Amino acid sequence: MPVVIYDPVYEKHVRAERERLFPNPRDEVWDGVLVMAPLANNEHQLLVMGLCYAFASVVDRDGGDAVLPGCNVSDRDRGWTENYREPDVAVYLASNSAKNSDTHWVGGPDVAVEVVSPGENPRLKLDFYAQVSTRELLIVERDPWAVERYQLRGGKLVLVETADAANGTVLTSSVLPLTFELRAGATRPVIRIVHTQTGQIWTA
Numbered sequence: 001m002p003v004v005i006y007d008p009v010y011e012k013h014v015r016a017e018r019e020r021l022f023p024n025p026r027d028e029v030w031d032g033v034l035v036m037a038p039l040a041n042n043e044h045q046l047l048v049m050g051l052c053y054a055f056a057s058v059v060d061r062d063g064g065d066a067v068l069p070g071c072n073v074s075d076r077d078r079g080w081t082e083n084y085r086e087p088d089v090a091v092y093l094a095s096n097s098a099k100n101s102d103t104h105w106v107g108g109p110d111v112a113v114e115v116v117s118p119g120e121n122p123r124l125k126l127d128f129y130a131q132v133s134t135r136e137l138l139i140v141e142r143d144p145w146a147v148e149r150y151q152l153r154g155g156k157l158v159l160v161e162t163a164d165a166a167n168g169t170v171l172t173s174s175v176l177p178l179t180f181e182l183r184a185g186a187t188r189p190v191i192r193i194v195h196t197q198t199g200q201i202w203t204a
Contacts, residue, residue: 026070030128032082038117043188044088047115047140050204051089054193055111057202058176064094072104073112075132080104085125087137089113091176098132108134110175115140126150130157136175145189147171147180165189172196 005011018036026037040048052069059065068090074080077099090109092098098107112134114122122139129137130152137150137157146164149171150157163169163182171180177196182189191204 044115047204048088054202066092074104077106087112088115108132111136113138126157
């Protein structure tokens with residue numbers, strides 16, 4: 001369950017102990033409030049790797065496009081550590097006006113992916129991602145399995161389609177030439193990713 005600590009002395013102690021025992025680069029700060037994300041397990045990492053590989057295969061990295069397995073996204077350059085989120089995957093196309101400030105990006109990615117871990121709800125980040133002009137967001141649920149696609153419309157990220165292992169829905173990206181479909185796998189559902197022009201297939 002979430003814990004809110006108002007005692008500043010105890011808060012410093014808890015943060016120091018967590019950094020010592022369970023350092024986690026996925027922690028975020030939401031408007032000055034530290035949000036401690038769950039540690040990513042192996043399944044989480046495999047999903048991120050598979051998605052990154054597919055994305056990197058269809059963008060022009062030599063031309064300035066970037067695919068990142070996690071990065072810091074903020075709405076400001078100075079003082080960015082007071083307000084940032086870290087999507088599990090981010091795609092910044094060369095045409096994106098976001099600023100690469102080395103430690104973080106000022107402005108949202110063209111495509112972001114959030115892989116849900118137990119106890120977290122990335123939908124609470126929708127307003128932030130919309131504010132920084134993230135064009136498309138995929139949320140990968142794992143209990144039960146589903147993939148949700150959100151699109152920036154009228155300044156808000158709106159849920160436009162959902163795929164699960166039963167409904168057979170194919171999600172079509174509005175940014176990248178890719179589709180996404182959940183299919184049954186040996187031990188868990190897999191995300192089948194298809195290039196809309198070449199038919200090349202990847203799985204995550």
